[in-house]
Amino acid sequence: MNLHQVPTLDNRTTAARTPTAGAGHERAAWSALWRTAAARYRRSGRFAYHFARGKLRHDPVFQALLARGDIAPNARVLDIGCGQGLLASLLAAGEALAARGSWPARWPPAPTGTHYRGIELMARDVARADTALHGLPRSPRVQRGDMRTTPFDACDVVVILDVLHYVDIREQDDVLARVHAALAPGGRLLLRVGDAGARWRHALTRWVDRAVTLVRGHAAPPVADRTLAQWTAALQHLGFTVQVRPMYQGTPFANMLLVCVKAPAGPA
Numbered sequence: 001m002n003l004h005q006v007p008t009l010d011n012r013t014t015a016a017r018t019p020t021a022g023a024g025h026e027r028a029a030w031s032a033l034w035r036t037a038a039a040r041y042r043r044s045g046r047f048a049y050h051f052a053r054g055k056l057r058h059d060p061v062f063q064a065l066l067a068r069g070d071i072a073p074n075a076r077v078l079d080i081g082c083g084q085g086l087l088a089s090l091l092a093a094g095e096a097l098a099a100r101g102s103w104p105a106r107w108p109p110a111p112t113g114t115h116y117r118g119i120e121l122m123a124r125d126v127a128r129a130d131t132a133l134h135g136l137p138r139s140p141r142v143q144r145g146d147m148r149t150t151p152f153d154a155c156d157v158v159v160i161l162d163v164l165h166y167v168d169i170r171e172q173d174d175v176l177a178r179v180h181a182a183l184a185p186g187g188r189l190l191l192r193v194g195d196a197g198a199r200w201r202h203a204l205t206r207w208v209d210r211a212v213t214l215v216r217g218h219a220a221p222p223v224a225d226r227t228l229a230q231w232t233a234a235l236q237h238l239g240f241t242v243q244v245r246p247m248y249q250g251t252p253f254a255n256m257l258l259v260c261v262k263a264p265a266g267p268a
């Protein structure tokens with residue numbers, strides 16, 4: 001296969017041959033999903049492609065978001081600090097898998113029909129995303145911008161994975177308040193943070209973060225972290241209900257996914 005060819009789920013055989021129920025099928029489906037999502041990044045260059053493969057395959061958060069139904073069909077998704085927009089490619093791969101009737105039966109409904117918008121500080125990542133995501137249904141878009149100043153559109157799901165620690169606590173609180181305001185009633189924020197209370201795991205998380213930041217050619221050093229209790233208190237103060245899920249399985253890190261739900265609209 002040449003570097004610019006993008007295999008699609010239509011020319012994969014794994015998902016087509018397997019039934020849609022059972023752990024075996026879920027493994028095969030996930031394998032088809034991350035491979036398909038990563039393959040789009042061949043067009044964005046070798047680094048983007050190999051980074052996408054490694055990240056989608058080994059970071060447990062991506063499979064969890066799909067397999068746990070955190071992103072509902074037709075949701076308006078805002079991905080803040082989205083890097084090269086991996087989630088948009090994964091959502092498109094999920095939609096294609098569902099269209100083939102191969103979405104795992106035990107997973108909640110596939111996140112079909114989503115409208116994706118990303119915000120990313122680094123021009124290089126925006127360019128990689130633009131190239132990779134071009135031509136996908138409903139034109140997922142990554143905008144270059146700083147989350148501290150870029151307006152947030154009204155949305156149903158906000159995703160912030162490993163981003164907030166790059167700004168100071170006051171700025172984090174301001175971003176979170178604006179996220180709460182942008183979310184529809186009942187909407188959810190999927191926020192992954194490092195738990196500063198997790199000692200060596202947290203130290204290792206931040207050390208690797210600095211290394212990856214440098215390798216990606218970025219200058220922004222990690223700035224501010226909080227303990228899990230501090231994160232939860234700040235989010236509850238804004239009016240979110242918060243569920244904490246460890247999200248570092250298979251890695252030595254201290255990453256936690258905070259699933260934060262905004263209160264539904266009250267009676268009129």
Ligand SMILES: C[S@@+](CC[C@H](N)C(=O)[O-])C[C@H]1O[C@@H](n2cnc3c(N)ncnc32)[C@H](O)[C@@H]1O
Nearest residue numbers: 081082083120121122145146147161162163166
């Ligand atoms: C560790 S990466 C995570 C990327 C992506 N969320 C993921 O999980 O694949 C953090 C990203 O946040 C971006 N970022 C840092 N500060 C930002 C800011 N102030 N506004 C927007 N993006 C920012 C970085 O450029 C980087 O792409």
